[in-house]
Amino acid sequence: xxxPSFWAWLWVxxxxxxxxxxxxxxxxxxxxxxx
Amino acid sequence: xxxxxxxxxxxxxxxxxLRDWGWSWLGVVPFSPLPIALLIWPCFSLVVGSFQDQQGHxxxxxxxxxxxxxxxxxxxxxxRISLVTAVGGGIFGFLLAYAITQGGLPGFVRSxxxxxxxxxxxxxxxxxxxxxxxTLGRTGLVTAGLKSIFGINLYDHGFNLYTFWGLSLTYLYFxxxxxxxxxxxALDGLKxxxxxxxxxxxxxxxxxxxYVALPILMPSILGTMVLLFGNAFGAQATAFALTGGSLNxxxxxxxxxxxxxxxxxxxxxxxLALGMVVIMALSIGLYSLLQRMTGRWLR
Numbered sequence: 001x002x003x004p005s006f007w008a009w010l011w012v013x014x015x016x017x018x019x020x021x022x023x024x025x026x027x028x029x030x031x032x033x034x035x
Numbered sequence: 036x037x038x039x040x041x042x043x044x045x046x047x048x049x050x051x052x053l054r055d056w057g058w059s060w061l062g063v064v065p066f067s068p069l070p071i072a073l074l075i076w077p078c079f080s081l082v083v084g085s086f087q088d089q090q091g092h093x094x095x096x097x098x099x100x101x102x103x104x105x106x107x108x109x110x111x112x113x114x115r116i117s118l119v120t121a122v123g124g125g126i127f128g129f130l131l132a133y134a135i136t137q138g139g140l141p142g143f144v145r146s147x148x149x150x151x152x153x154x155x156x157x158x159x160x161x162x163x164x165x166x167x168x169x170t171l172g173r174t175g176l177v178t179a180g181l182k183s184i185f186g187i188n189l190y191d192h193g194f195n196l197y198t199f200w201g202l203s204l205t206y207l208y209f210x211x212x213x214x215x216x217x218x219x220x221a222l223d224g225l226k227x228x229x230x231x232x233x234x235x236x237x238x239x240x241x242x243x244x245x246y247v248a249l250p251i252l253m254p255s256i257l258g259t260m261v262l263l264f265g266n267a268f269g270a271q272a273t274a275f276a277l278t279g280g281s282l283n284x285x286x287x288x289x290x291x292x293x294x295x296x297x298x299x300x301x302x303x304x305x306x307l308a309l310g311m312v313v314i315m316a317l318s319i320g321l322y323s324l325l326q327r328m329t330g331r332w333l334r
Contacts, residue, residue: 008138011130012148015211019151022166022208025176029169 078312084305097306105283106307113268113285114314116199120206121263127207128214129256135215136222149219152212159209164276167205171196197278205277206270210263217262221255258325265318268311285311 088094100106135145158166170177173190181187195201225248233243271286280287285307291297292304 002137002139004139004141008134008140011127011134012138012140012144014127015131015134015148015215018208018211019155021177022163022170025170026162026166028176029165 081305081308081312084302085309087302089300089302097302100303101306101310106288109283109285109288109307110310110314112199112283116203116206116284117264117267119203120210120267121260123203124207124210124263125214125256125260128211128259129218131211132215132218132222136219137225145219148215152215155212156209156216159270160272161276163205163208163273167196167201167208167277171201171204197281199282202274202277202282205273206267210267213263213266214259217259218252218256221252225251254325254328258322261318261322261325265315265322268314268318 085097086093086095088096131148134140135148167175169175171189171194172178175196178189181189196205229247229251230243233247238246269286271284271290274282274284275287275290280291289304289307289311292299292307293301
């Protein structure tokens, strides 16, 4: 099994941020979550 | 006699192909109304409508009108935004595909990204615009977070979500997952023997990528970027929901011509769409060509 590289984790981390931050922001923005 | 043999040789593949078909084409017949109704008929009416005026008379005016400055600007803006998001999404998507296939990460990362990539590549329109307004709008989560934590106001530094770069960032949300989904199998297709052979010949990992892997993958990378270009070029709902028509994109212009109150000229809209069909056809043709070039290596 190949050892995970720093760069692989970096790109995956950025990918997770790009995927999830807008979704979380939408949830945070919705009136139901602020009520 | 020699000529007869040559003719026989030339027609043999054709007869072979016809024999191969047999009656199997009958199986496709029940499904043929679908492409006819959804693809062929709309394209046909688009072409016919482009060469007619609003009274139904044949004319070339709509085609000549495509050279008006505001229409050329719309095409140019659409091409620029498609290019930027195809290259940006292509590079980031490739790096991500490399990370999940060759980076030695746990299996759940790969399956998670591929599953979510399938969803995100189809996440567009009003929901995507809303998500980015909630993230990078004037009171969005990231904008407010950067301001309160680091004291950085993005909008004071020239950033605006409702401009070219803001829209590009939004388009990237569905562009790079598409690159990821297409490039992951291509990266899987790289044979271990190639790397071993390169290492046995003294190549460093960098040299292996530069002289072996990237030349093999390049047609696939470029072909997928062409596909991303087409994907962004045809997007309308996201741009319209985000900018409200303030950006003069071709798709928004078509909407204004077909359903608008001010610029109402459906036939010019058809001609604009015909221009887009030509650009998309060129993109898909280029994509097929590049995929065929790389296909023989990745079997």
